[in-house]
Amino acid sequence: MxxxxxxxxxxxxxxPATMQVALSTIVPFVVGLSAxxxxxxxxxxxxxxTMPFVLVGWCVVLFAxxxxxxxxxxxxxxxxxxxxxxxxxxxxxxxxxxxxxxxLVPRSGLTYGFFLTPVGAKARFWVLTCPxxxxxxxxxxxxxxxxxxxxxxxxxxxxxxxxxWWLTAFLIFVLPSMYLExxxxxxxxx
Numbered sequence: 001m002x003x004x005x006x007x008x009x010x011x012x013x014x015x016p017a018t019m020q021v022a023l024s025t026i027v028p029f030v031v032g033l034s035a036x037x038x039x040x041x042x043x044x045x046x047x048x049x050t051m052p053f054v055l056v057g058w059c060v061v062l063f064a065x066x067x068x069x070x071x072x073x074x075x076x077x078x079x080x081x082x083x084x085x086x087x088x089x090x091x092x093x094x095x096x097x098x099x100x101x102x103x104l105v106p107r108s109g110l111t112y113g114f115f116l117t118p119v120g121a122k123a124r125f126w127v128l129t130c131p132x133x134x135x136x137x138x139x140x141x142x143x144x145x146x147x148x149x150x151x152x153x154x155x156x157x158x159x160x161x162x163x164x165w166w167l168t169a170f171l172i173f174v175l176p177s178m179y180l181e182x183x184x185x186x187x188x189x190x
Contacts, residue, residue, distance in 0.1 A: 024072040025161040028065040032168030039175055051176075055094060058172045059087050062165075069165055073158045074150055082146035083165070086139055090173045093135035097176055100126040110180070132177045139170060 035058055042054050066083035070076070104123035105114065115124035143166045150159050 020072045021158065021161055024065070024069045025164050028062070028069065028168045029164035031061055031065065032164075032171045035168070035172050036175065036178070052094075052098070055172075055175060056091070058175070059091060062087055062090075062169055062172060065165060065168075069162060073161050074153055074155050076149075076153045079146070079149045079153050079155075082142045082149060085145070086142040086166075086169050089135060089138040089142060090169065093131050093138075093173070094176060097127055097131045097180075100131070101180075115180075128177060128180045132174070135173055136170070139166075139173060 039051070039054055039058070043051055063084070066080065066087070070080045070083065074080075100123070101110075104126055114120040115128065146162055146166070147159060150156075150162060
């Protein structure tokens with residue numbers, strides 16, 4: 001019998017192995033949960049000058065886990081684009097925060113409660129509040145785009161597997177803001 005070209009192209013993709021799906025879903029989440037603790041330990045041990053390298057390292061880990069998750073669950077190149085866009089957004093917002101920090105915070109460094117002073121209010125907005133809100137908004141749009149592209153790719157039953165990656169991305173994104181909030185707003189009592 002002869003099959004039409006359309007019938008040959010509409011072959012259902014094989015389901016990924018359950019263990020691969022579980023690992024590619026859980027590993028990024030575990031990395032995200034340990035990111036805060038590991039970042040603090042490295043910062044205390046090697047100094048705050050190493051933090052940009054640690055944060056970029058977390059983005060590399062995010063990229064690797066996104067590629068792995070995309071390969072196992074979504075199985076399309078186009079579905080990786082929202083994940084990559086999210087990593088680019090994270091890096092750009094961190095760059096924005098760093099530039100605003102160097103321009104608006106005194107050279108002596110961020111002192112305890114600086115953002116609560118009248119002078120620090122402007123710095124708080126441009127270093128902490130505005131970049132955080134813009135970044136969270138952009139990451140939310142990337143998340144929605146990832147869900148839509150996964151839906152269109154036909155992986156509706158596995159879309160929940162990408163949620164832990166996005167939670168990890170949100171957590172890693174806010175790492176610098178957590179430090180700025182704790183130190184500049186005097187949120188943590190020493």
